[in-house]
Structure formats: C-alpha cells, structure tokens
Amino acid sequence: MDWSVSKYMSFDPDQDEEERQSYNHKELKTFLANSTIKDHFGCAHQISDSKRLLSYLSATLSSYAGGVFNLEQLLDLYILAIMMMTYDEENFMVTMDRCMLADIVSNLGDSLELKQIHFIANGLYDKLVLGVGAEQLENVFNVEVAIPPLVLSSGHGRHVAMALLLTILGRYTKVPVKLQETGNARNIFEMAKLVNWQELADSGQYKDMFLLMRSICLLLNMRKIREEFIDDDLEVEMHKFFLKVHWGLGKSDNQTAFVTMVERFIAFCVVRGARKNVM
Known part of the structure; x- marks a missing residue:
C-alpha cells in the first residue's frame, strides 16, 4: 500500500477557519458512558494521558477471548479505536500505540460476514460521519485518519475500512452499497x-x-x-x-x-x- 500522497490528503480546505478539533477526554468519557462497552473500561474516565489511556485500553481488550463481544459491541469498539486515533493528536510518540489498539480491535470477534461488516460500516457513518458542510468534512477527516491503520491491521479491520469508505460514497450518491468479495x-x-x-x-x-x-x-x-x-x-x-x-x-x-x-x-x-x- 502506498500512503505517500498523505500531504495532499491532509490538506485543510478551510485555512481561514479554526483548526479542526480532535477528540478529547470529555468526549471519550461521554461516548463510553453511553456505549455498549462501558462495563469493560471502568477506569478510562480516570486516565487522560494518551500513553497511559491507550495502554489501558489495549491491555483490557487483550485480556478477552476473541468471541466475547457481540456485533453492537464490536461497532462501539471500532468507534473507540477511531476516536483514539486523534485523541491528543499532536502527540506523535503514541502513534504505534494507536495502531496497536486498532489492530487489537480488528482481531476481536470471529470472522465477520459481509452483512456484519456492512452493519459496522453503516453504524460508523451514522455515529461519526453524519453532519453538514464543514462539520461533516471535519468528521470525515477524523474518521479517515484511522483508515490506513485499519487497512494494515491483521484482522477484519481492512474490510471495515473499505466498507466505510464505500458507504461515504454511497450515501452521497444515494446508491445502496453492495459490499462484495x-x-x-x-x-x-x-x-x-x-x-x-x-x-x-x-x-x-x-x-x-x-x-x-x-x-x-x-x-x-x-x-x-x-x-x-x-x-x-x-x-x-x-x-x-x-x-x-x-x-x-x-x-x-x-x-x-x-x-x-x-x-x-x-x-x-x-x-x-x-x-x-x-x-
């Protein structure tokens, strides 16, 4: 895979507007409190440091067997991994920790069928991408930061990443996405x-x-x-x-x-x- 075009893909079309906002600890706590996985990360609300938080999240997930999470929980875990990609975004010392979390999430659960991947992709769009104008563009930027790590992951993350991008195109063109092998x-x-x-x-x-x-x-x-x-x-x-x-x-x-x-x-x-x- 060639991500050498990143300098063009990261261009901000609103140079006169405020710099886009990444996810913060308050938003993360709000998400977890209302998620299907809140009982698995009881200490997350106490940790704001990105290094410690990523280590805690990864260690917690690594302690579970692969099939313990249902489809709704897997969706929320993907949301968590994507949010952590831009959490404390300027801290480049935790880049590998972010990718490790994405890889762990992509390996949770059994092999997903196409309809299950489609469910996760649509859920990610509805919860992370929906918006209007500049708001939606900012949402897409935050989501697509996670695309390369998901594609390079060793589990079903690459299929979820592809399905999400297809969903973004499909929602705009109003064409039902036909995810296929x-x-x-x-x-x-x-x-x-x-x-x-x-x-x-x-x-x-x-x-x-x-x-x-x-x-x-x-x-x-x-x-x-x-x-x-x-x-x-x-x-x-x-x-x-x-x-x-x-x-x-x-x-x-x-x-x-x-x-x-x-x-x-x-x-x-x-x-x-x-x-x-x-x-």
Whole structure:
C-alpha cells in the first residue's frame, strides 16, 4: 500500500477557519458512558494521558477471548479505536500505540460476514460521519485518519475500512452499497461517475468535492481494490475519466485557490493513482 500522497490528503480546505478539533477526554468519557462497552473500561474516565489511556485500553481488550463481544459491541469498539486515533493528536510518540489498539480491535470477534461488516460500516457513518458542510468534512477527516491503520491491521479491520469508505460514497450518491468479495472496484468507479464534479466546482461545493475525492483516493490505495482495477482493466477507464474531470475544473467559471488545490489533488492522487501499482 502506498500512503505517500498523505500531504495532499491532509490538506485543510478551510485555512481561514479554526483548526479542526480532535477528540478529547470529555468526549471519550461521554461516548463510553453511553456505549455498549462501558462495563469493560471502568477506569478510562480516570486516565487522560494518551500513553497511559491507550495502554489501558489495549491491555483490557487483550485480556478477552476473541468471541466475547457481540456485533453492537464490536461497532462501539471500532468507534473507540477511531476516536483514539486523534485523541491528543499532536502527540506523535503514541502513534504505534494507536495502531496497536486498532489492530487489537480488528482481531476481536470471529470472522465477520459481509452483512456484519456492512452493519459496522453503516453504524460508523451514522455515529461519526453524519453532519453538514464543514462539520461533516471535519468528521470525515477524523474518521479517515484511522483508515490506513485499519487497512494494515491483521484482522477484519481492512474490510471495515473499505466498507466505510464505500458507504461515504454511497450515501452521497444515494446508491445502496453492495459490499462484495470481488467487484468493489467497479462499484467505486460507477459511483464516481454519478457525481457531477463540474457542478460541484461551479457552485462552490468544495467541501463535498474534497470529501469524495479523498475517499476515492484512499480506496484506490487499497491493494485489493488495485488488483481488481488491473484484473478488470478499469485503470485506463478511471484514468481517462478523472483526467477529464481535472481538465474541466481548470476551465471552471468559479476558479479559486481551492479549485486549484483540488485539481492538483486529482492529478497527483487520483489520476496518478489510477495508473500505478501499489506496494
């Protein structure tokens, strides 16, 4: 997998607005108090230090057998792991601890069926992504920070990550997500073609545009998706399609600095991504 495009994927389209907020201890305590897993983390409300908190959460989960949690609890555990990805976000000394927690969560429970993965993905969207405008974009940023660690995890986290990104696209395009063992690459491309990219640019809906582009880019960097693109010869079609989108934005009547940034994003992360192999 190639995450070298992260400098473009982390671009903040609202440079004049306040810096986006990551999750804090108060929000974490509120979530746990109302969750299905509150009885498993009785000491979490007393620990605010990110290193100690991550160690406590990981140690607690490691003490349980894999099949002890039901589907609703697994959903809440994924929410917990995602929240901890941006908890005390500036502390880069706990990056491995965050990834370890995500990996532990992804290995809890038996092998999930597609309908169970679909349930978790929809639950994550409803609880962490829903919002309007800048609020939703901030929510998506916070969620998608967790995508690479989940994809690289050794359990079913990679499938949950893929399903969540497909759900983000599906909710926007109003197309029911058909999570499959194979054929997801074609689904991504078909949903991408349903978006009126030029209209989004001309009407100044840059947040929606960037949200969708970023989600597509993350999907393109997943090995399983890339393999499907190569096997089905979709890479040429995808490349031509987004190259056309890229050229169209360059002629937009509403040319701004952000439109230019989206153009660069498409050129470096989507168009290029549709033609190269993953690691």
